[in-house]
Amino acid sequence: MAVVDHVIVLALENRSFDHMLGFVEHPNPKFDGLTRGGPHTNPGWDSAAPVTAEPRAKTALPIDPDHSHDAVMEQLALRGTAGAASPTNQGFVMSLERKGRGLSPPTYGGALGPLLNWWHARGGPTRPAAAGLGPLAMLCQPPAHVPVLSRLALEFAVCTRWFCSLPGETWPNRNFLHAATSDGEVDIDLRAYTNRTIFELLEEEGTTDHARTWHIYHDDTPQVWAFRRLWDTPERHANWFPASAFADHVAAGKLPAYSFIEPNHRPPLHTLDHDPIIGAPDVSNNQHPGNNQVDAGGYPAFADASPDSDFSRGEALIAGVYQALRANPALFARSVLLITYDEHGGLYDHVPPPVGVPSPADAGTQGPGWAARLQHSLCHRKAETFDFTLLGPRVPAVIVSPLVAAGTVDARVRDHAAVPATLRALFAPHARPLTRRDEWATPFHSVLTLAEPRTDLPDLSGYVGATPGATGLNVTAPDAPYPAEAPSHYRDFARQAELVWRHLAHVGEPEVSQPPASTQPQRAVQITEAFAAAAHRHRSVAAGDQP
Structure with a gap:
């Protein structure tokens, strides 16, 4: 087995495997995309003709597809009896059409579910907000739109059975990357999470002469802030760096055992069919559909x-x-570098996720009694009854290393818990798993099969853009051109930033002593800069320098 001293994980946002890589012409016949087999279709809205997956996606959408738990369950379109249902992936068009029309996803299941869903939707709009958008869920990126991701998928290893950890939103799926559990959540719940993380496990398993260090690189309000224990001491806070520091650390040979890179989530201050606001450069780079929107009227052109x-x-x-x-x-x-996406973002994928995977919960949990099972068969709220034995839709996952043979296709089933499973296998082989999920998960470093590193690595320097710094904006200026409220898909990040601000103020961090900015987006940028400044001060103190 290859010697691995450094694992790097980059997790982007809300794109499915087929949407990003489905039409890549991979020479390996094991590559399970959309250029072979089929037909790859979904039923149309209201008995319309089936919609076929095609490589005609644009880099912008007129709508951010629904990826709440209830919506994803509609997209997976489970078929079969209770307890033995299997996903069919036949509900993507229906779900996006429902979102465009301003209708709620079907929240209730069971024999009485359709009636309750009708009643639940009565409060919705009586006129369509934007009809006819559902087929856009089936449009996939042509390879020319993803030259970097598709080239790496061809030149290194691509995992064709990597699924997000649950059918739900960004935050619970990202929690699986760090803790192999979402603490029972299927949608975003803004709170502090106390689950033990892989970062803490690495610390505990390290020794004086063989420390298992970690860094988090970010350039905005990162979701991993939700794990407060990772930054509530000066020593751990010092492990957080601006995204621009990653290249410097690599060049200096100072990369830790584990590097987690979170992209910039801050939404653009304009849609792509309008001029930018002067003085407020766009810096987001997470590829979230909500950060790549054009209004419905301008979308066709x-x-x-x-x-x-x-x-x-x-x-x-x-x-x-x-x-x-x-x-x-x-x-x-x-x-070894892993590039993946936290969840599918409501976009089509043709491979149904597995059922019967281990729940992160402890073994031996008693199942429901007969009365509860009867009630469930008649009516149940889907989010409240999810048992975490079904994975979410498939997402891109590309594994890059000079020790990976070009054109590798790996079809072993994985979810995001494979990240802590891999780090345990490499750096803490005797440590207990975080949960039953990462105990089950298959590590991904097994694709590093070459005895000697390759020298024919592709040069992608032509695609490298300017790396954002730690925002660098004058966020406290009274005339800063930010809206008063953050867009809906960013609001939870902004609210989390305010929780971080209050906690750092409570413990007396001087960087947060100034008055908070006037608008919610300004405050989110402000706490990012303050957090980065405090991390720099903690590193300076630890090094014996003047902060």
Whole structure:
């Protein structure tokens, strides 16, 4: 087995495997995309003709597809009796059409579910907000739109059975990356999470002469802030770095055992069919559909003309991380990079996720009695009855290392708990799993099969863009051009930033002593800068320098 000293994970946002890689012409027949087999279709809305998956997606959408738990359960379209139902992936068009029309997803299941869903939806709009958008869920990116991701998928290893950890939103799926559990959540619940994380496990398993260090690189309000124990001491707070520091650490050979990179989530201050607001540059690069929207009226004429969009900046982020590693061959030869997406974002994928996977909960939990089972068969709220034995839809996962043979296709079933499983296997083989899920999960470093590192690594420097710094905006200026409220898909990040601000103020961090900015988006940027400044001060104190 190859020697691995450094694991790097980059997790972007809300794109399915087929949406990003389904039409890549991979020479390996094991590659399970959309160019073979089929037909790959979904039923149309209201008995309309089936809609076929096609490589005609634009880099912008007129709507952010619904990816709440209830919506994803509709997209998976389970068939079969209770306790033995299997997903069919036949509800993507219906779900997006429902979102466009301003209708609620079907919240209730069971024999009485349709009646209750009708009653629940009575409060919705009586006129369509935007009809006819459902088929957009079936449109996939042509490879020319994802030159970096598709090239790496061809040149290294692509996992064709990597699923997000549950049918639900961003935050619970990201929690599985860190803790192999979502603490029972299927949708975003803004709170502090106390689950033990892989970062803590690595610390505990390290020794004086063989420390298992970790860094988190970010350039905005990161979701991993939700794990307060990872930054509530000066020592741990010092492990957080601006995204721009990653390339410097690689060049200096100072990469830790584990590096987690979270992209910039801050939404653009304009849609792609409008001029930018002067003085407020767009820096987001997470590829979230909500950061890549054009209004419905301008969508038909939108022609992917802008090279400076969130979507293209996401490609540049991937290229930048890869090129930084490629520039230090000695370090790269002992490293493995995983590029994945936290969840599918409501976009089509044709491979149904597995059922019967282990729940993160402890073994031996008693099942429901006969009365509860009868009530469940008549009516149940889907989010409240989910048992975490069904994975979410498939997402892209590309594994990059000079020790990976070009054209590798790995079809072993994995979910995001494979990240802590891999880190345990490499750096803490005698440590107990975090949960039953990462105990089950298959580590991904097994694709590193070459005895000697390759020297034919592709050069993607032409795709590298400018790396954002730690915001660098004058966020306290009274005339800063930010809206008063954050867009809906960013609001939870902004609210979490305010929780972080209050906690740091409570413990007396001087960086948060100034008055908070006037608007919610301004405050989110402000706490990001204050958090980064405090981390720098903690590192300076630990090094014996003046802060």
